[in-house]
Amino acid sequence: MENAQPQHTNRHYEEDLRSLRAGLLKMGGLVERQIAEAIESLVSRDSDHARAVIKNDEEVNRMDVSNDEQCIRLLALHQPTASDLRFITTGLKITTDLERIGDNAVNICERALELNEVPQLKPYVDLPRMAEVAQSMVKDSIDAFMRNDVELSRQVIERDDEVDALNYQIYRELLSYMAEDPHTIGAATRLLFISKYLERIADHSTNIAEMVVFMVNGKVVRHMDKKKQ
Amino acid sequence: MENAQPQHTNRHYEEDLRSLRAGLLKMGGLVERQIAEAIESLVSRDSDHARAVIKNDEEVNRMDVSNDEQCIRLLALHQPTASDLRFITTGLKITTDLERIGDNAVNICERALELNEVPQLKPYVDLPRMAEVAQSMVKDSIDAFMRNDVELSRQVIERDDEVDALNYQIYRELLSYMAEDPHTIGAATRLLFISKYLERIADHSTNIAEMVVFMVNGKVVRHMDKKKQ
Numbered sequence: 001m002e003n004a005q006p007q008h009t010n011r012h013y014e015e016d017l018r019s020l021r022a023g024l025l026k027m028g029g030l031v032e033r034q035i036a037e038a039i040e041s042l043v044s045r046d047s048d049h050a051r052a053v054i055k056n057d058e059e060v061n062r063m064d065v066s067n068d069e070q071c072i073r074l075l076a077l078h079q080p081t082a083s084d085l086r087f088i089t090t091g092l093k094i095t096t097d098l099e100r101i102g103d104n105a106v107n108i109c110e111r112a113l114e115l116n117e118v119p120q121l122k123p124y125v126d127l128p129r130m131a132e133v134a135q136s137m138v139k140d141s142i143d144a145f146m147r148n149d150v151e152l153s154r155q156v157i158e159r160d161d162e163v164d165a166l167n168y169q170i171y172r173e174l175l176s177y178m179a180e181d182p183h184t185i186g187a188a189t190r191l192l193f194i195s196k197y198l199e200r201i202a203d204h205s206t207n208i209a210e211m212v213v214f215m216v217n218g219k220v221v222r223h224m225d226k227k228k229q
Numbered sequence: 230m231e232n233a234q235p236q237h238t239n240r241h242y243e244e245d246l247r248s249l250r251a252g253l254l255k256m257g258g259l260v261e262r263q264i265a266e267a268i269e270s271l272v273s274r275d276s277d278h279a280r281a282v283i284k285n286d287e288e289v290n291r292m293d294v295s296n297d298e299q300c301i302r303l304l305a306l307h308q309p310t311a312s313d314l315r316f317i318t319t320g321l322k323i324t325t326d327l328e329r330i331g332d333n334a335v336n337i338c339e340r341a342l343e344l345n346e347v348p349q350l351k352p353y354v355d356l357p358r359m360a361e362v363a364q365s366m367v368k369d370s371i372d373a374f375m376r377n378d379v380e381l382s383r384q385v386i387e388r389d390d391e392v393d394a395l396n397y398q399i400y401r402e403l404l405s406y407m408a409e410d411p412h413t414i415g416a417a418t419r420l421l422f423i424s425k426y427l428e429r430i431a432d433h434s435t436n437i438a439e440m441v442v443f444m445v446n447g448k449v450v451r452h453m454d455k456k457k458q
Contacts, residue, residue, distance in 0.1 A: 072318055079308040089301055092321055096436075175418065179411045185404055192418065196425065207325075 013078045020070045020091055021146060027063040027098050028142035032135050034060065034105035035201060039131040042112040042194065043124050050109035050116075060102035067095040090215045094145060097204040101138060104197040104204075111190045111197075121177065121187040130166040130198045133159060137205035144212045153216075156209035163202035170195040242307045249299045249320055250375060256292040256327050257371035261364050263289065263334035264430060268360040271341040271423065272353050279338040279345075289331035296324040319444045323374060326433040330367060333426040333433075340419045340426075350406065350416045359395040359427045362388060366434035373441045382445075385438035392431035399424040 034053055041049035071092045074080060080088060137156050144152040174188040174195075263282055270278035300321045303309060309317060366385050373381040403417040403424075 068318075072314065075304060075318065076310055076314055081305055085301065085305055089304065089318075089321055092318055093325055096322055096325065171418070175414055178407060178414050182408045182411055185407050185414075189400070189404065189418070189421065192421075193425075196422075 013074075013080075016070065016074050016078065017084070017087075020067065020074060020088070023063065023067045023070055024091055024094060024098075025142065025146065027060065027067060027095065028138060030056075030060055030063065031098050031101045031105065032138050034102055035108075035131055035135045035138065035198075038105040038108040038112070039128050041109055042115070043128060045112075045116050045120065047113055047116050050112045053109045054106050057102050057106045060099060064095050064099040064102075068092065071095070086215045090145065090211050093211055094142075094208050097208050098138075098142075101201050101204045104201050107197045108194050111194050115187055115190050118187050121184055121191065126166055126170050126173075127191070127194060127198070130163060130170070130195065133163050133166070134198045134201040134205065137163070137202050137209075141205040141208035141212065144209060145215075148212070148216050150213050150216050153209040153212045157206055160202050160206045163199055167195050167199045242303075242309075245299065245303050245307065246313070246316075249296065249303060249317070252292065252296045252299055253320055253323060253327075254371065254375065256289065256296060256324065257367060259285075259289055259292065260327050260330045260334065261367050263331055264337075264360055264364045264367065267334040267337040267341070268357055270338055271344070272357060274341075274345050274349065276342055276345050279341045282338045283335050286331050286335045289328060293324050293328040293331075297321065300324070315444045319374065319440050322440060323371075323437050326437050327367075327371075330430050330433045333430050336426045337423050340423050344416060344419050347416050350413055350420065355395055355399050355402070356420070356423060356427070359392060359399070359424065362392050362395070363427045363430040363434065366392070366431050366438075370434040370437035370441065373438055374444075377441070377445050379442050379445050382438040382441045386435050386442075389431050389435045392428055396424050396428045 034056060037049065037053045037056075041047075041053060071088050074088050075085075137159050140152055141156045143149065144156065171192065174192050177184045178188045263285060266278065266282045266285075270276075270282060300317050303317050304314075366388050369381055370385045372378065373385065400421065403421050406413045407417045
């Protein structure tokens with residue numbers, strides 16, 4: 001077990017790598033839940049729930065710092081090369097995207113708290129649908145990262161169009177609400193922002209998926225000139 | 230000059246580091262200009278100008294990829310440690326923030342193109358003011374990174390409140406426009422989005438500044454629980 005230094009080093013290296021993978025997976029799972037719960041707190045108009053989600057962001061932030069530290073530790077102690085180096089540098093970026101997805105879930109809750117002060121504009125149908133797609137994109141982009149899965153990454157990137165279409169549809173619908181009854185403007189603009197936050201979450205997942213493709217075959221699918229609204 | 234391998238390696242190392250610094254500085258300068266020109270195209274209602282800014286984002290994207298590659302190259306070839314390692318891993322993250330700031334400048338131009346199709350709602354005063362502050366935050370956050378300047382980073386982080394206040398003020402004002410005259414809703418929601426894009430740009434600069442503080446003294450000022458609207 002302890003016979004040779006490289007062996008010893010390698011064992012620690014593998015452990016550190018596993019720990020980074022576990023950390024990123026755990027963080028991915030948490031931000032997925034944060035999205036789902038943020039939307040749940042919106043739909044059920046449950047302010048306590050919204051506040052709990054906001055509070056829970058502290059855990060997301062702790063994970064961001066610890067994943068970052070784990071990446072830097074791996075680079076410092078083990079000086080990895082080739083595919084491991086790509087994995088770790090991609091991990092450094094992905095943890096930032098996950099943290100910002102968490103911020104967007106917080107933003108949804110902040111708007112939900114404001115919306116709970118006024119009558120509900122309409123039953124929410126498209127926003128939960130949009131949240132579901134965005135959440136699946138977060139999950140699949142992290143899975144693609146863990147498995148070096150270019151095909152799954154491409155599916156995530158394609159799904160972004162669905163979210164953009166839903167975002168536009170919601171925008172048009174809210175615009176007509178506001179035009180018909182100016183009293184709805186306060187609530188409608190908040191729902192507009194929530195739609196934007198979900199679109200942002202989908203963008204972050206798309207960014208992760210693009211980075212995975214880059215990591216795996218060195219091909220830049222980032223910057224394919226996709227328009228974002 | 231070529232007498233010893235380590236010397237040779239060191240010289241290349243210093244060159245590679247300098248080249249990374251130059252690349253990030255250049256990219257920072259370009260995205261600053263992109264913000265300024267995006268707002269100029271909005272204020273002057275110049276669609277050709279807006280399209281030129283959108284086109285120019287390709288250059289931002291190229292720089293993103295080349296800075297990324299330079300960071301990975303440095304890690305792979307020179308296996309840096311300590312403060313250089315922190316600098317390079319922070320550089321990896323910063324180039325992503327700069328790229329997304331560039332995306333927000335593109336988004337401003339996309340909304341400007343739509344706004345040019347309808348009569349101007351009002352003279353733009355607060356948005357250019359907000360853009361100016363956001364632009365100064367981009368500049369100072371990159372300068373802080375280059376000079377390890379914690380004090381300048383803190384100033385950037387504080388300035389984020391000014392942008393948030395302007396964003397809120399613009400929101401209230403546009404809300405009252407829409408309430409008074411529903412015909413303004415189309416234009417007003419686009420201006421609302423532009424205000425959000427500028428707020429996003431300020432957020433990215435704040436993120437950069439927070440990472441600089443972390444890089445310099447290992448202290449996490451990220452996640453100080455600052456609320457973002």
